[in-house]
Amino acid sequence: MRLSEEALDYILSFVSGFQPEDTGKTGFRVGYTARREDFGNYDLVIVPSGFFESEHYGEKASVPVSLLPRIGDLPFLYGSSRVERVGETLVLHADFVASAFFWISRYEELCQTALRDSHGRFLARWSVLQANGLLERPVVDEYGKFIRACLRETGRKVAEPEARIRKLWLTHDVDAPFYCQSLRSLARESLKGGGPVRAWSLYRRKPVSDPYYTFDYFFEQDAAARKGCKFPVEVLYFFKAGGHSRFDNPVYNLNDKKIRDLMEAVGKEARIGLHGSYSSGRTGDAGKEKRRLEKAAGRFLSGKPVSLFRQHFLRSCEPESFRPLPEAGITDDFTMGYADRAGFRLGTCRPVRWIDPATGKLSGLTLHPLTVMDNTLFQPTYMGLDFEQAKACCVRLFREICRHGGEACLLWHNTNVTTGPYPRPEHPWVRDLYTALLAYLMEGQEDREPGNEV
Ligand SMILES: [Zn+2]
Structure with missing residues (x-):
């Protein structure tokens, strides 16, 4: 090669x-x-x-x-x-x-x-x-x-890059915006969930009172981080725009009023990116999905095309998954973290242009290392950590990022920060952890050496 x-x-x-x-x-x-x-x-x-x-x-x-x-x-x-x-x-x-x-x-x-x-x-x-x-x-x-x-x-004067976090990306994949707001979820909840009475009462609620509608919590936390961190903070929401696999469920209609209201609320606080469907890395459908999202989200995009991307389930691995992205006008990918372990999958904490390992050519696609995804920390088949262990793991990674002047990128799902009582959150501490990590970053402790903390 x-x-x-x-x-x-x-x-x-x-x-x-x-x-x-x-x-x-x-x-x-x-x-x-x-x-x-x-x-x-x-x-x-x-x-x-x-x-x-x-x-x-x-x-x-x-x-x-x-x-x-x-x-x-x-x-x-x-x-x-x-x-x-x-x-x-x-x-x-x-x-x-x-x-x-x-x-x-x-x-x-x-x-x-x-x-x-x-x-x-x-x-x-x-x-x-x-x-x-x-x-x-x-x-x-x-x-x-x-x-x-x-x-x-050897006597050359070579400066070190400043030891600080250069940028923090707070990102949210909108896999399931609502728990029970569609006829399909009403049927599911009636048959397999809390029964028809509970299902009906959930279904009748306003979308913003749905158990999965935790976006106000993210809006508040992320706005505080943008204000309180001494480095730039950018907030991204990745919306799905298609997919035919059962792992794309629930499929939501981007033209549905509930989704449009959500996109409008998000558009005021953050940027909207494409959450490529489960199979888009194989089928090359990212371009089609991007156009669909642009059509639906047009007025919430401030006149700009969709250029940010993350693959659902973090499925990207092969060159075939990356190649269609720049061709479709995607400039930045945020998929590159391992699902089963937090850490530096790309061997770097800095954004890096993707080089196609099959052709040796430099692409127009920038890969942003995904530092940590919420599910990775708590799922028993992944890291299976508790609050303290998860926080310690994230702090270790932040320190490395700070040392090398890199970027931190967190992926937290709205479905993981629910407050109950129904459905009962599986790991209530995942919400507390997000709050704690942002507080930690706002305090600017990441550049202190371990052991010096009060
Ligand atoms: Zn997803």
Whole structure:
């Protein structure tokens, strides 16, 4: 596989720790070459390990199975830990380009299509990150720290990015906006739920009094976070706009007055994105769904097209799921977290452009790492944590994000923050946790070292 020149330039800039818009201001030149006669053109050279040209490229055989090599505590996937000085140039034989590419492009998922759960998802439990205890470490960002430290040692003046959370995304997937507001849910509740009397009383309620209508709680919390956090906070709601799988249920009609009222309320507080249907990653229907959402939500979009996306069930893994998105005018994806574990699926906490691992081309799609989804924390088949454990896990991740100047992204569902009494919330603390995490971020504690807390 030949990595395009544009993709290589992008990775070199990204792995050095700078966003593309900073390129040229880094003050140092990084090269990716094995030609010793060219070393003098650069301040730092990463020597290619042969990963991209390997005959096993794209095959399972190219995914490391044993423990990873390290320089000190810094793990990488390809190359060796040798560091040498050639003239004025620092030469690293650890292939940080291939290693970063492996994670940010989701290469390992392309190579192991047999590893999928019942929803067709690649889970953390099969990942190289989890096998090496690295899920809570943004290793690609650590490469940048290491590269910059190396350069400083040779006397170059290289600044560190500011240690702070650059941005917080508060996101909500509108899977089921209402508990019992349709004839279908009335029938379900009568037959399988609390019986016909209870079903009828729920059905007759105003939509804003429906048990799943917890949006006012989100509006209030998210507005407080926007006001109280010292970094930018953006709020996103992802609406579904189609789907024929039983996992797309409940299907709601975007032109229904209840949904339009909800979109209007959301439009005042937040941005609306597309929650791609269960099968949209396979069928390439994202474009069709996006047009449907734009048509229905038009006046709540402030005249802008829908450009934000998250796949229902976090199903995206293969290049085939990502490829149609930029073609459909989607610029930003928020799917990239593991369903079964919180952590850094992309090996980074910074937004990163997707590189197609099958073609080596840089795409127009930016992937925003999903830090944590509510279900991941509490579901027994996932992490199965309690309040304190879940909070500690999120705080650890926030600290890493702060250390590397990355973005935090939370996904909380309206159906997980209900207050009862009926239906009784399965884990009432999920609501308290959201409140507690936002309070924590507003207090700005994430940049303090553990142990210094009062
Ligand atoms: Zn969903």
